[in-house]
Amino acid sequence: MTTQEATPQTTQPTPWYTEFFGTNDIYTDSDIEYQDPELTREMVDCVTALAPPHSHPRLLDLACGTGRHSVPLAAAGYRVTGADLSPHYLAQAGRRAEAAHSTAAFTRADMRDLSAFADGAFDTVVNLHTSFGFFPTEEEELQVLREVRRVLTPGGRFVIDVINRDAFLRQTSEVFGAHPRDQFVIRTYDDSTGRTFLHEEVFDPLTSRISWTVTEPAPPDAPARTSTADYRVFSAHELTGLLRTAGLTPGAVYGDYARTPFTIHAPSIVCVATA
Known part of the structure; x- marks a missing residue:
C-alpha cells in the first residue's frame, strides 16, 4: 500500500462535503448500506462483470472513501488506485489496505482535477454509491467526467452508479x-x-x-x-447526456448491481460508458 498527494482544487471555502465526509464521520456511522458487506460484494461483482480485470486491469476508484471498494477490487485482480479528497477517509483506507495486505494505493485528489494522473493512465474508472453530483454547477460535474475521459485509455470503461431520481x-x-x-x-x-x-x-x-x-x-x-x-440526483437520460457531452459513450444501463434491466422504478442507475 502506497500513498501520494495531489494538490486539491476547490471552488468553495467550506464545501459541505468537507464536514460530511470529514472527522465528524456521521455518514459511515449512519449509512446502513455503506456498512453492508453483502452489498459491497454485489458492487464489486458488478464492476468485474462490466470491466473484467484481465482486460481492464488498471483501475481508479474515484471518490474511494475509506477503501470499501478499493481493497476488494484489488483482491479481485485489479491494480487499484483510490482517489479521494478527505484526508480522514484516506487514512482509514490506508489502514484497511494494510490490514488486508492489499496492493491498493491511495492519492488525495479533487474529482474535478485529476492532474496527479497521466492521460490514459487507467483501463477502468469506477465511481460508486452515489459519489457524483456533489458540486454546485453542472459545468463542474462535466469537468469531473472530462477528467475521467482523459485518464481513461482508449476503449477504457467507466462504471458509475447513482440514485435514480425518478x-x-x-x-x-x-x-x-x-x-x-x-x-x-x-x-x-x-x-x-x-x-x-x-x-x-x-x-x-x-x-x-x-x-x-x-x-x-x-x-x-x-x-x-x-x-x-x-447533492444532485439524475434521471437516466440526464446522466447519459452528461456522459456524452464529456466525450464518453454510454453503453448498458442497469437498475441495480445485479445488472437488472433499467426501468424508471429502479433504485439506482448503474451505467457503463466507454472512452
Missing part, C-alpha cells in the same frame, strides 16, 4: 409549504445498529438536489451530532 420521487412525501423547496420532504429514522439516526431528505424540484440531514440525538445535557449533504 424512483426517489415515487417515495411517500409530506407537503409542508408552498415554496418549491418545502414540497418534497422525507423523514425517517434507523435504530437497527442500536444507535438512533434521524434522516431528513428535502428535494428541490428546481435543481434536482437533495439536502440530506443526518442527526444522532444526544442526551439532554449533550449536543446532538448532525451534518448535511447537498
Whole structure:
C-alpha cells in the first residue's frame, strides 16, 4: 500500500462535503448500506462483470472513501488506485489496505482535477454509491467526467452508479409549504445498529438536489451530532447526456448491481460508458 498527494482544487471555502465526509464521520456511522458487506460484494461483482480485470486491469476508484471498494477490487485482480479528497477517509483506507495486505494505493485528489494522473493512465474508472453530483454547477460535474475521459485509455470503461431520481420521487412525501423547496420532504429514522439516526431528505424540484440531514440525538445535557449533504440526483437520460457531452459513450444501463434491466422504478442507475 502506497500513498501520494495531489494538490486539491476547490471552488468553495467550506464545501459541505468537507464536514460530511470529514472527522465528524456521521455518514459511515449512519449509512446502513455503506456498512453492508453483502452489498459491497454485489458492487464489486458488478464492476468485474462490466470491466473484467484481465482486460481492464488498471483501475481508479474515484471518490474511494475509506477503501470499501478499493481493497476488494484489488483482491479481485485489479491494480487499484483510490482517489479521494478527505484526508480522514484516506487514512482509514490506508489502514484497511494494510490490514488486508492489499496492493491498493491511495492519492488525495479533487474529482474535478485529476492532474496527479497521466492521460490514459487507467483501463477502468469506477465511481460508486452515489459519489457524483456533489458540486454546485453542472459545468463542474462535466469537468469531473472530462477528467475521467482523459485518464481513461482508449476503449477504457467507466462504471458509475447513482440514485435514480425518478424512483426517489415515487417515495411517500409530506407537503409542508408552498415554496418549491418545502414540497418534497422525507423523514425517517434507523435504530437497527442500536444507535438512533434521524434522516431528513428535502428535494428541490428546481435543481434536482437533495439536502440530506443526518442527526444522532444526544442526551439532554449533550449536543446532538448532525451534518448535511447537498447533492444532485439524475434521471437516466440526464446522466447519459452528461456522459456524452464529456466525450464518453454510454453503453448498458442497469437498475441495480445485479445488472437488472433499467426501468424508471429502479433504485439506482448503474451505467457503463466507454472512452
